[in-house]
Amino acid sequence: MKELNIIKVGGSIVNNEERLTTFIKNFLKVSTPKIIVHGGGSSASELCRKLDIPIKMKDGRRITDKPSLDVAVMVYAGLINKTIVARLQGHSCNAIGLSGADLNIIPAKIRSGTEIDYGFVGDITPEDINTYFITRLLDEQVVPVFPAITHNKKGQLLNTNADTIASSLAIALGDKYSVNLTYCFEKNGVLRDIEDENSWIKHINHEEYIQLKDQGIIHEGMIPKLDTAFGALQKNVQQVHIKHVKNLSNQIGTTLTL
């Protein structure tokens, strides 16, 4: 099967010219076909603060009321998405930004049945993703760029965690491609010692992950990311890596195996 690289980046790369340039430079080296999924939480929070919109969080997940949703749509699907797309085009890398509403590509269900009301938050299932258009774009050497915005097929835009979008796309496209899913963040990989950037773990399997989690070595913020990542491996995703944006095209980073 043909390889497909899916790269998830935090939206904060766009806040800073140097980080954006580093990301673009390294992403251009990644072999095609390839896909970007991005968040934008920190930029959205910043805009919320400027607009006096209270930021509500629960277990690291944003509670999305209407004003927060509007900000998320503006920042994720607007500023961050189009900035990344334009930069790629500037390097002759043909890209297209696609929210979940565009071409109905990522339909979602508004989260319900939970103890607290998360607001305009969408849960997605890989089976619902419209892989037909994605595959056609990839076949034409186009790089799809997905913000963390989905919709409920009934006209309501929703906010969906970007890590989840990345793993769901990886699973959905796993039938057609040998998918290599990479989560980029600000560390060199999963660290044994949160204070030591060089303590990144080269390989980690699910059993080791559970042990390190039980020992409290893997810290809280990483847990949902790793759970999502292992979830993708348990479906039909070939490889998952966790690494720094600057190491996209080298071997530094953590490789997850089952």
Place this chain on the structure above:
Amino acid sequence: MKELNIIKVGGSIVNNEERLTTFIKNFLKVSTPKIIVHGGGSSASELCRKLDIPIKMKDGRRITDKPSLDVAVMVYAGLINKTIVARLQGHSCNAIGLSGADLNIIPAKIRSGTEIDYGFVGDITPEDINTYFITRLLDEQVVPVFPAITHNKKGQLLNTNADTIASSLAIALGDKYSVNLTYCFEKNGVLRDIEDENSWIKHINHEEYIQLKDQGIIHEGMIPKLDTAFGALQKNVQQVHIKHVKNLSNQIGTTLTL
């Protein structure tokens, strides 16, 4: 030749649930293939005010510094664009939002050689528009939705007047389609008496337009719109109409002829 309907709407339709519903309802009745082009100036100005970003205008055109550009990208390519797309999807009308950067569809040149510096404003030429992808989307019954955002092919997003984008798309697609271009605004058409909504002119040709302009009957705000519209007719655009969103599917409005 097959007919193509290009509808330009102001972004302010999205500010108001009733107006948005009216637009969507009427747009659904327009025969396919069809395209939407939208602005968003009033929403962008509102967000600029909230963020204390000074709004600079010259002859009804926005001067776009970096903070204003970011707002334009957020509001036009983000909130307004994705809201329209999601609403159309909610009515089983398959749509896709495309800024000028996406698929390199509308390349622009940053405005230069003018007396004043307009900032991040892009001028476009119909010949540069990538009609290949647009035509393919139309062939698949997809409705492309264009915000007033272009880019310079070198990674810089730009703001381009939505009326100009609409007429340029109409001209660019005029070789392949019999294009019917409609400018929607808040009046019933070109009015003989600005105070009387019922004084809309049914037909106006270029000579009559010049006369009415000379007589001061056509007021200032309409002049660039009509110049752009007559410019499209002078190229290969078949029909141009100016009408209210609520009359999209009926005969009320002004038809322009050469």
